[in-house]
Amino acid sequence: MTAQVTTPYRPPREEARDGxxxxxxxxxxxxxxxxxxxxGMVVAALVTVGLGLLIAGGGSSTCQNSPTGPVLSxxxxxxxxxxxxxxxxxxxxxxxxxxxxxxxGSITVRVPAxxxxxxxxxxxxxxPMTRGLQPWSKAGVIIQASTRPGSAYGAMMVTGRRGVxxxxxxxxxTAGLPGAVSAASPRWLRLTxxxxxxxxxxxxxxxxxxxxxxxxxAGLPSTVQAGxxxxxxxxxxxxxxxxxxGSTSGGPSLDTAVFDHVSLSGTSPGAAWTGDxxxxxxxxxxxxxxxxxxxxxxxxxxxxxxxxxxxPLVFDPAGSGFPTSTIERGLQGAFAGLIAVVVVAVxxxxxxxxxxxxxxxxxxxxxxxxxLAAKAIVAGAVTFAAGLxAALVTVxxxxxxxxxxxxxxxxxxxLTEIRVIVGTAAVxxxAAVxxxAxxxxxxxxxxxxxxxxxxxxxxxxxxxxxxLPVGAENWLLRVTPAAAFAVQQSLPAYPQVNAxxxxxxxxxxxxxxxxxxVLCAWAALALALATVLLRRRDA
Amino acid sequence: xxxxPPAQRASLLGERPADPDGPQNALQxxxxxxxxALHAEWTKLRTLPGTIWLLAGIIAATVAVSSxxxxxxxxxxxxxxxxxxxxxxxxxxxxxxVVAILAVAAISSExxxxxxxxxxxxxxxxxxxxxxxxxxxxxxxxxxxxxxxLGSLLAGRLFLSSHGFTPAHGYPSxxxxxxxxxxxxxxxxxxxxxxxxxxxxxxxxIRDxxxAxxxxxxxxxxxxxxxxxxxxxxxHNDIERYAPMSAGxxxxxxxxxxxxxxxxxxxxxxxxxxxxxxxLGGGLLLRLRDA
Numbered sequence: 147m148t149a150q151v152t153t154p155y156r157p158p159r160e161e162a163r164d165g166x167x168x169x170x171x172x173x174x175x176x177x178x179x180x181x182x183x184x185x186g187m188v189v190a191a192l193v194t195v196g197l198g199l200l201i202a203g204g205g206s207s208t209c210q211n212s213p214t215g216p217v218l219s220x221x222x223x224x225x226x227x228x229x230x231x232x233x234x235x236x237x238x239x240x241x242x243x244x245x246x247x248x249x250x251g252s253i254t255v256r257v258p259a260x261x262x263x264x265x266x267x268x269x270x271x272x273x274p275m276t277r278g279l280q281p282w283s284k285a286g287v288i289i290q291a292s293t294r295p296g297s298a299y300g301a302m303m304v305t306g307r308r309g310v311x312x313x314x315x316x317x318x319x320t321a322g323l324p325g326a327v328s329a330a331s332p333r334w335l336r337l338t339x340x341x342x343x344x345x346x347x348x349x350x351x352x353x354x355x356x357x358x359x360x361x362x363x364a365g366l367p368s369t370v371q372a373g374x375x376x377x378x379x380x381x382x383x384x385x386x387x388x389x390x391x392g393s394t395s396g397g398p399s400l401d402t403a404v405f406d407h408v409s410l411s412g413t414s415p416g417a418a419w420t421g422d423x424x425x426x427x428x429x430x431x432x433x434x435x436x437x438x439x440x441x442x443x444x445x446x447x448x449x450x451x452x453x454x455x456x457x458p459l460v461f462d463p464a465g466s467g468f469p470t471s472t473i474e475r476g477l478q479g480a481f482a483g484l485i486a487v488v489v490v491a492v493x494x495x496x497x498x499x500x501x502x503x504x505x506x507x508x509x510x511x512x513x514x515x516x517x518l519a520a521k522a523i524v525a526g527a528v529t530f531a532a533g534l535x536a537a538l539v540t541v542x543x544x545x546x547x548x549x550x551x552x553x554x555x556x557x558x559x560x561l562t563e564i565r566v567i568v569g570t571a572a573v574x575x576x577a578a579v580x581x582x583a584x585x586x587x588x589x590x591x592x593x594x595x596x597x598x599x600x601x602x603x604x605x606x607x608x609x610x611x612x613x614l615p616v617g618a619e620n621w622l623l624r625v626t627p628a629a630a631f632a633v634q635q636s637l638p639a640y641p642q643v644n645a646x647x648x649x650x651x652x653x654x655x656x657x658x659x660x661x662x663x664v665l666c667a668w669a670a671l672a673l674a675l676a677t678v679l680l681r682r683r684d685a
Numbered sequence: 686x687x688x689x690p691p692a693q694r695a696s697l698l699g700e701r702p703a704d705p706d707g708p709q710n711a712l713q714x715x716x717x718x719x720x721x722a723l724h725a726e727w728t729k730l731r732t733l734p735g736t737i738w739l740l741a742g743i744i745a746a747t748v749a750v751s752s753x754x755x756x757x758x759x760x761x762x763x764x765x766x767x768x769x770x771x772x773x774x775x776x777x778x779x780x781x782x783v784v785a786i787l788a789v790a791a792i793s794s795e796x797x798x799x800x801x802x803x804x805x806x807x808x809x810x811x812x813x814x815x816x817x818x819x820x821x822x823x824x825x826x827x828x829x830x831x832x833x834x835l836g837s838l839l840a841g842r843l844f845l846s847s848h849g850f851t852p853a854h855g856y857p858s859x860x861x862x863x864x865x866x867x868x869x870x871x872x873x874x875x876x877x878x879x880x881x882x883x884x885x886x887x888x889x890x891i892r893d894x895x896x897a898x899x900x901x902x903x904x905x906x907x908x909x910x911x912x913x914x915x916x917x918x919x920x921h922n923d924i925e926r927y928a929p930m931s932a933g934x935x936x937x938x939x940x941x942x943x944x945x946x947x948x949x950x951x952x953x954x955x956x957x958x959x960x961x962x963x964x965l966g967g968g969l970l971l972r973l974r975d976a
Contacts (some may be wrong), residue, residue, distance in 0.1 A: 186896075201911060204920045469916065478914045482907055489899035496895065500797055553916065591895030592786045592793065599902045600782050607909050613775065618757040650913065 169511055169520040177524055180497075183490045187532045190486035190574075194536035195543075197479030202471075202544035203551065223552035225468050227459065228296030228425070230316040231363075234637075235556050237379075238295035238316075239425030239454025241439045242288070244373030251412020252338040253287045253372050256352060257304050259404040260285055260327045264381035265397030275399075279306030281644055282457075284313075285376035285403030285450065287337045289344055291366055295425040298363045300344035301375070301456070302335040306401070310335070311642070312346035314361040316458045319642040322348040322358040339412075342366040352407065372410065373419065374441075376403045376452035379644065400439065400453035406446060419443065425454060461556055461637050461652060462645040471553035472652060474566050474634040476544025480574065481606075483536060485599055487574050491525045491581035492594045499589045504685045514680045518586060522579045522673060529578040533571035541567055558636045569633030569662060576662075576669050577602060580627065583672035586680055601668070602627045609649045616648060620655040627668045629654070632661025715813070722808050722817035730791060730821055739787040740829040743877070746783055747776035747833035748840060755844040769850055769859060770869040770939040773841025777873050777934070780833060781880045785901045788822050788884035793894035801976045811971045819885055819964060823878045830877040834870050865939035872936030872953055879933065879953070879960045880905070886963025890970055904959075905930040922946045929959045 286303030310322030382396030632654035908928030935952030
């Protein structure tokens with residue numbers, strides 16, 4: 147027996163016309179044939195570049211190398227800044243009592259006292275300095291590749307208010323014994339070198355030692371400089387004003403450490419100690435007030451006084467001695483670009499509602515979610531391209547302008563630079579997707595444009611304006627779409643450097659990609675809501 | 686004694702002249718058409734469902750953001766450098782965007798629907814139409830703004846006094862009887878009205894609602910961002926002095942007036958100049974262009 151199976155006639159499916167690729171092409175055709183939208187995207191890129199260059203090029207710094215010298219301006223003001231092994235700009239200024247160490251060896255000391263002096267900006271020049279340590283005043287033992295500022299090192303130290311630390315290569319910091327140093331509770335420090343590995347130990351009594359950390363300094367030469375050091379960063383109190391202005395009151399500081407039970411193994415016996423102010427004598431009021439950098443040796447006791455810091459140079463618009471800039475400063479023009487992008491992306495959907503075109507669009511492609519997806523992809527991709535082009539032009543040009551105007555642009559690795567450029571384009575692209583979604587939900591241009599701009603730009607303004615308490619500012623930049631601008635932050639905040647790490651200075655509470663993820667989450671939520679509403683409502 | 690003609694007598698009595706072609710002077714005709722234009726614009730705006738929501742939005746946005754800002758601020762015992770009146774009016778930063786939507790929609794919606802052609806056929810005096818729109822929008826914003834500002838100050842008074850802003854710390858509780866606080870409050874209401882005029886003018890020039898609102902918000906919100914990053918203090922001061930938002934909001938300052946880049950009333954004057962330039966530009970283009 148055979149059964150006759152008849153299948154009803156179905157027209158052959160035209161895959162190409164029904165496919166998502168076709169839908170994307172349709173949306174892309176819509177976008178590129180509306181002259182206003184294309185002009186809008188070009189305007190977005192142009193204002194990003196233009197405003198960025200205006201910010202970078204506006205105003206030149208002036209400086210004077212000596213009180214009587216000629217007033218210089220622009221690039222002549224750029225100071226020589228040492229660059230550390232990691233490629234970052236560093237401060238490397240300290241008093242170093244040293245001996246050369248050939249091959250492996252070890253240095254052990256006891257620190258029974260650490261005291262400090264500092265000048266406050268409020269007091270007159272030349273008046274006696276105030277007694278007191280800075281939180282990161284530091285003194286201890288150090289092994290450095292050479293006395294050239296910026297060379298590799300590892301050090302064990304006591305600090306003003308942060309206990310014993312082991313630090314290396316400017317950016318790394320490990321905590322040891324807590325508590326302050328005094329004659330009653332001295333600290334023992336030891337640093338050993340074996341090949342290119344340094345190991346730090348601390349102890350409260352000189353018999354029970356604890357390992358604090360081990361670091362590898364690649365390419366450490368066979369002969370290194372080992373010895374005692376003291377240094378103390380400038381004292382500063384930041385007074386913030388609204389809308390980004392800020393002023394500091396502060397001045398130089400120095401610290402004096404006493405070392406005894408000094409033992410150095412691995413050096414030639416009987417070698418003498420030499421004292422050097424690495425990175426030059428500290429400038430400013432430190433020398434004028436009687437106390438000066440230097441060292442004194444008697445009966446195996448060393449008294450070392452130093453000023454400066456061994457740390458990464460951070461961007462601190464209020465505190466730094468000379469004008470510094472970051473690579474992302476010129477990208478602030480992206481906010482103007484963002485507004486143009488949001489207007490175009492919102493119109494990409496609201497124009498369909500205004501003209502009734504949406505009914506044709508949905509008749510041609512009844513699966514509404516896919517229409518929205520295609521629109522979001524086209525808007526996002528076009529914006530990404532425009533934003534990438536703008537950022538690629540702005541970042542190098544703004545850096546050149548910054549240097550020409552006398553600002554030291556803090557160097558970053560090329561990977562970070564790529565992250566800042568691509569991240570800026572990605573923020574604009576996701577903002578465009580958010581705009582398409584909000585436009586679908588609200589259907590009206592004015593309301594949707596305002597909603598998107600307000601949720602992205604207003605929290606940023608309130609976050610940097612210094613009108614709200616810092617806790618509220620950080621909260622705003624954590625949960626609102628404005629968190630995404632963290633992707634532009636090129637320099638990390640270093641806890642071992644005291645500086646105003648506020649949103650105003652460009653330091654965000656979230657890590658770069660985490661901040662970007664917050665914006666993506668908002669866009670995804672809005673897209674989900676838009677899809678549901680687009681399916682449920684009549685068009 | 687001669688008797689006045691009937692039409693003139695009727696107009697003296699405040700009645701409509703029986704004969705529309707009767708003798709009327711130009712001024713009277715102008716006033717009548719303005720009154721009619723006001724009536725028409727009021728009817729249009731009143732009967733749009735969005736208007737009442739936007740007005741409620743102005744009040745809600747101002748009070749909500751202001752309350753959040755004052756609730757988040759606390760004054761430690763060693764003293765704080767906060768301007769309590771300015772902080773209590775932080776919500777204006779947000780509600781100006783809602784005001785901008787209202788003002789832009791008042792004119793752009795006519796262009797997007799083609800309604801503008803009916804409007805101008807019925808009211809051929811285009812500047813009168815724009816003046817009427819401006820008056821109606823401004824009136825509504827003034828009313829909503831007054832409620833919003835009073836609500837914000839009340840919230841600020843309640844939150845701040847429970848967060849350490851007490852007379853013992855040198856902060857008497859916020860009161861409209863205090864001259865600078867009254868200036869900040871009245872000035873903030875005027876600020877919103879001027880933002881409405883600025884938006885209306887820009888929307889008349891640009892016509893498209895999305896592009897118009899983008900321009901308005903860019904003009905307002907970009908200046909604090911740029912001011913924060915420019916290097917030269919001169920540029921920084923110039924931006925704060927001449928940009929519409931930072932200059933206009935100087936009216937909210939009640940403490941540290943000496944340190945301000947621009948004095949409160951002068952700042953509001955700068956915003957008024959922006960608004961009148963926008964409205965005049967809009968009026969001129971409205972007369973010159975085809976609708």
